[in-house]
Amino acid sequence: MTSSTSSSRFRVSSAVFNLLDPIPFGFFVATLIFDVIYASNANVMWAKSASWLVSMGLLFAIIPQLINLAWVWFSKRRVRTRGAAINFWLNVIGIVAALINAFVHSRDAYAVIPDAVWLSVVTVVAMGIGRIILAGEIVTFKESGHGKV
Numbered sequence: 001m002t003s004s005t006s007s008s009r010f011r012v013s014s015a016v017f018n019l020l021d022p023i024p025f026g027f028f029v030a031t032l033i034f035d036v037i038y039a040s041n042a043n044v045m046w047a048k049s050a051s052w053l054v055s056m057g058l059l060f061a062i063i064p065q066l067i068n069l070a071w072v073w074f075s076k077r078r079v080r081t082r083g084a085a086i087n088f089w090l091n092v093i094g095i096v097a098a099l100i101n102a103f104v105h106s107r108d109a110y111a112v113i114p115d116a117v118w119l120s121v122v123t124v125v126a127m128g129i130g131r132i133i134l135a136g137e138i139v140t141f142k143e144s145g146h147g148k149v
Contacts, residue, residue: 013067021064025127027057028098032120039117044109050116051105054098061095083137090130097122 031053038046065088072088101119105112 013071017064017067017071020060021068022131024057024061024064024098025124025131027053027060028094028120028123028127031057031098031101032117032124035113035116035120038109039113042110047105047109047112047116050112050120051102054102054105054120058095058098058102061091061098065091065095081137083133087130087134090126090133094123094126094130097126 031050034046034050034053038044038050068084068088068091072084097119101116101123104115104119
C-alpha cells in the first residue's frame with residue numbers, strides 16, 4: 001500500500017480550506033446584522049462592533065482564499081471546475097467589498113450609513129452565492145461518483 005505525497009498535500013489543504021472557509025462568511029453576516037441594527041437605532045456601539053467584525057473577517061479570509069487560489073489557478077494535478085472558478089471570483093468580489101467596507105467603517109460612526117449596509121449586503125450575497133455554487137458542485141460530484149470521493 002503506497003501513498004503519494006501530492007494527494008496527501010491536497011487532503012491537508014482541503015481540510016484547512018474546509019475548516020477556515022466558513023469563518024469569514026460568519027463574520028461578514030454578523031457585520032451585516034450589526035450594520036442593519038446600527039442603521040435602525042444609531043447606537044455607536046453597533047458601528048464600532050461591525051468595524052471589528054469586518055476586520056476579523058478579512059483576517060480569516062486570507063488563508064482559505066490563498067488555498068483556493070492555488071487550487072483553481074496554479075495546480076496542475078487538480079481539475080479546475082467551473083463552479084470552483086466562479087466561487088473564487090465571487091469570493092474575490094466579496095473580499096474587495098469587505099475591504100472597502102472596512103475603510104468605510106474607519107470613518108466617524110455617523111458617516112458609516114448607508115454605505116456600510118450595502119457593502120455588507122454585496123459581501124454576504126457574493127460569498128453566499130459562491131458557497132451555494134460550491135456546495136452544489138460537491139453534491140453533483142458525489143452523486144456522479146456514487147458516493148466515492
